[in-house]
Amino acid sequence: MSVKFEISFAKTVRLNGGLAIQLKDTDSESPAGAASADPANVFAKAARIARFTAKGLASLDIVAPEGAPVDRIIVIGTGRAKELNAHSWLKLGGAAAGRIRNVEKAAIFIDLPGVQAGGKAAADFALGMLLRAYSFDTYKTKKGDDEDKNGAQKPVKVTIVTPDAAAAKKLFAASEAIADGVILARDLVNEPPNVLGPVEFAAKAKALEKLGVEVEILTEREMRRLGMGALLGVAQGSVRPPRLVIMQWKGGKVKEKPVAFIGKGVVFDTGGISIKPAAGMEDMKGDMGGAAAVTGLMHTLAARGAKVNAVGVIGLVENMPDGNAQRPGDIVTSMSGQTIEIINTDAEGRLVLCDALWYTNDRFKPQFMINLATLTGAILVALGNLQAGLFSNDDQLANQLTAAGLVTNERLWRMPLGKDYDKMIDSKFADMKNTGGRYAGSITAAQFLKRFVQETPWAHLDIAGTAMGSTLDEINQSWGSGYGVRLLDELVRENYES
Ligand code: MN
Ligand code: ZN
Numbered sequence: 450m451s452v453k454f455e456i457s458f459a460k461t462v463r464l465n466g467g468l469a470i471q472l473k474d475t476d477s478e479s480p481a482g483a484a485s486a487d488p489a490n491v492f493a494k495a496a497r498i499a500r501f502t503a504k505g506l507a508s509l510d511i512v513a514p515e516g517a518p519v520d521r522i523i524v525i526g527t528g529r530a531k532e533l534n535a536h537s538w539l540k541l542g543g544a545a546a547g548r549i550r551n552v553e554k555a556a557i558f559i560d561l562p563g564v565q566a567g568g569k570a571a572a573d574f575a576l577g578m579l580l581r582a583y584s585f586d587t588y589k590t591k592k593g594d595d596e597d598k599n600g601a602q603k604p605v606k607v608t609i610v611t612p613d614a615a616a617a618k619k620l621f622a623a624s625e626a627i628a629d630g631v632i633l634a635r636d637l638v639n640e641p642p643n644v645l646g647p648v649e650f651a652a653k654a655k656a657l658e659k660l661g662v663e664v665e666i667l668t669e670r671e672m673r674r675l676g677m678g679a680l681l682g683v684a685q686g687s688v689r690p691p692r693l694v695i696m697q698w699k700g701g702k703v704k705e706k707p708v709a710f711i712g713k714g715v716v717f718d719t720g721g722i723s724i725k726p727a728a729g730m731e732d733m734k735g736d737m738g739g740a741a742a743v744t745g746l747m748h749t750l751a752a753r754g755a756k757v758n759a760v761g762v763i764g765l766v767e768n769m770p771d772g773n774a775q776r777p778g779d780i781v782t783s784m785s786g787q788t789i790e791i792i793n794t795d796a797e798g799r800l801v802l803c804d805a806l807w808y809t810n811d812r813f814k815p816q817f818m819i820n821l822a823t824l825t826g827a828i829l830v831a832l833g834n835l836q837a838g839l840f841s842n843d844d845q846l847a848n849q850l851t852a853a854g855l856v857t858n859e860r861l862w863r864m865p866l867g868k869d870y871d872k873m874i875d876s877k878f879a880d881m882k883n884t885g886g887r888y889a890g891s892i893t894a895a896q897f898l899k900r901f902v903q904e905t906p907w908a909h910l911d912i913a914g915t916a917m918g919s920t921l922d923e924i925n926q927s928w929g930s931g932y933g934v935r936l937l938d939e940l941v942r943e944n945y946e947s
Contacts, residue, residue, distance in 0.1 A: 451584040452549060453604035456575050458614040458621065464518035467554040470545050471522065473503040474530035474561050482558030482610065486522050489514045496524075504528055505537075506544045506923065519556070523548050530564045536858045538570045542577025543923030554606040568616025571609050572624045575617075578607070579628035580924040580931075585639040623753045627938055630749030631931035637741035638917055638929025642717035642734040647684075647765035650716060650737065651692040654744050654763065660751035667693040677804040679783040680764050683797040686721055686774025687767035693805065696747045696761035700754060701947050707758035708945050709815035710747075710937060711805050713798045713822035714740025714765040721768045721794030722776055735929060736798070738916030739821035740765060742933030749938050756946040762809045764801040768794070780879045784808060785901055790879040798824045799894055800883060803901040810905050816945070817846050817906040820898065821916075821933050827890030828911040834919040836860040837932065840895035843906035849944050850908055850936070856943075859936035861910065864892060871896045 464485060471480035471487075479492055491514050495501070501509040503526035511522045525544055527533060541559075549555055559566045559574055566574075611617055637645065637653060645653075651666045658664050669690050672681055677693070684691035697707070715736040719725060725733070740763035747761040775781070779791045781800070785807045789800065802820055809818055828838040836854075839861040841847035847863055854861040870892045873885035881900060885893030895909050915932040925931070 451586060451602070452546065452582050453602050454546065454578055454582055454607045455604040456578065456607045456609065456621070458571060458609050458611060458617040460610070460612055460614045462556045462608050462610050464556060466520055467556065468521045468523065468549065468552045469519040470548070470555060470557040471524050472527050472541065472559055472561055473524050474527045474564070475503045476530065477562035479562070480524045481560050481562055486517065486519050486556070486558070487513065488517060492522070492524060502526070506540065508544065508548060510548070521552070527561060530561045535573055535856055538566070538573035539577035539580070540923040542574035543581035546578040546581035547923065549605055552605060553603070554608070556608045556610060558610045560611060565613070566611060568611070568613035568620050571611045571613060571617035572620035575609060575621055576624035576628055577924050579624065580631060581926065583632050583635060583927055585636065585927055585929070588641070626749050626752035627935060629752060630745040630934045630938070633748050634741040634745030634931035634934050635927045635929040637744060638735045638738050639927065640734070646689040646716050646767060647692045647714070648689065650714060650740065650765050651694050654694045654696060657696060657744070657748055657751060660748065661698070662747055662751045663697040663699070665695040667695070675808065676782065676784045677808070678781040679789055679800040680766060680804040682775045682779065682781040682791070683715070683721070683768055683800050684766040686769040686771035689767050691764070691766040693808070694763045694765065696744070698747055698751045698755070698757070698759045700750065700756050701758040705758050705947065706816045707760045707813055708941065709760040709762065709809050709813055709818045710743045711802060711809055711818060711820040712740035712743035712761070712763040713737070713802055713820070713824065714763045715798060715801065716765060716767050718768045718795070718797065719770055721797060722770050722774050723794040724770050725795060732918060735917035736823050737765070738823045738912055738929070738932070741929070742821045742912070742916065742931070742937070745931060745934040746937045749934055750941065755941060757941050759941065760809065760813050760815060762805050764805040766801055768797045783901070787881065787900065788879040790876040790882040792882045792884045796884040796894070798822050799897045802898055806898060806901045810903060815905065817843070817908070818902060819850070819908045819910065819937065821910045821912055823913040823916050824911045825891045825894050825913055829914040831864070831891060832862055832914055834914045836862045837915045838891050838911035839863045839908060840866055840892070840911070841908040842866065842899060842902065843908070846906045846908050849940055853936050853939040853943060857935040857939050859915070859932055864895070866892065866895060866899060871899070
């Protein structure tokens with residue numbers, strides 16, 4: 450059951466019933482805003498009884514005494530105030546949102562005793578709330594108590610109280626753009642594969658036109674003319690035709706080269722003729738997580754009016770076994786002219802990406818290319834669900850990405866590339882083969898992609914562990930996490946906006 454918030458900011462608030470949320474760090478006596486919400490100071494007694502020490506994200510729920518200006522007070526611990534960073538504010542917002550139930554309004558005091566949070570912290574806190582509030586319940590016909598028969602809800606009116614209310618309100622516009630981009634990516638990943646095929650996905654991308662994004666959709670015929678034999682080989686086993694979507698946001702200077710983001714969009718991956726085992730195959734509806742992140746990012750950049758020229762290119766196909774499906778042993782010719790021997794039809798993501806990368810580089814000559822893909826199970830073996838694998842031919846880009854990962858907590862771990870790994874995908878019969886075997890499976894996949902980027906600065910993010918089924922946390926309770934949108938928005942904001 451989801452909650453909707455209508456968030457506003459104010460310097461002060463007149464309390465009149467409802468919920469008050471206050472923060473407390475480990476070093477101060479009582480929570481901020483205590484004087485107004487808790488005149489009888491029941492906090493001290495409640496904290497003693499509950500052994501509440503204000504350690505990070507711990508909470509204390511107090512029924513306000515008679516005569517108090519609110520009905521309920523929730524105190525959330527922040528740990529040590531001086532250790533708070535940008536991501537802490539998101540998590541605190543998420544933690545607060547997760548505790549708001551069955552109320553019409555809530556006042557949230559985010560300044561700590563002796564620490565003024567500031568407008569940016571308030572906007573980050575609000576972003577955390579929006580991300581936490583998301584849940585994907587489109588296909589649940591039984592609605593929660595607080596929803597009417599159409600599933601509509603009365604939003605909870607939230608006032609975030611901060612002396613920097615004006616600054617917070619301004620910054621919140623970007624928070625909303627980010628939240629909407631993440632939520633779009635989550636929705637795309639969560640949608641069932643019968644509903645979201647390549648054509649339907651392309652239509653969702655087309656909808657970004659209302660934000661000023663230019664969107665082109667290439668059909669099979671056009672891709673055939675361009676020579677995208679690798680991508681088309683994957684698609685040929687499905688009755689659903691493939692699409693290549695090109696999204697352009699022109700927020701930068703006219704002559705400035707664009708930054709480019711490329712996404713793997715396998716709307717469902719059965720493995721093809723090299724079919725996967727049945728257990729867990731339903732998760733392969735999320736094999737378009739890279740394309741979802743690129744689409745979500747383009748939404749965010751456009752919605753917040755980012756001063757950058759950005760291109761998003763997504764390759765949308767379905768990988769099915771069929772009488773017409775591609776076989777192991779087939780040799781296909783990519784748009785680059787390089788030939789590829791298919792060893793395993795389940796190593797299809799790189800076949801989609803290699804044509805999308807070549808096309809992007811050839812047409813746009815971008816400053817850099819970053820591709821996102823739920824590419825290998827091997828990256829889960831290496832890094833679990835906690836970090837994405839980062840592969841790059843450019844140290845500066847890799848360092849910028851790693852830094853953005855730390856700020857947003859969408860973390861990346863850099864993995865190696867090298868000539869000796871590259872050799873592992875040489876083929877007896879063609880220029881290369883599409884797998885290098887079990888060992889170093891994530892790395893040989895990256896080496897494959899690297900053969901299609903030439904000298905352009907490039908990074909490949911293997912998000913198979915982070916785009917879906919990652920550990921739930923304060924700001925994400927959804928299977929499809931939307932990983933990558935915040936990361937890349939931060940990368941652009943910090944390094945590439947004019
Ligand atoms: Mn596969
Ligand atoms: Zn796949």
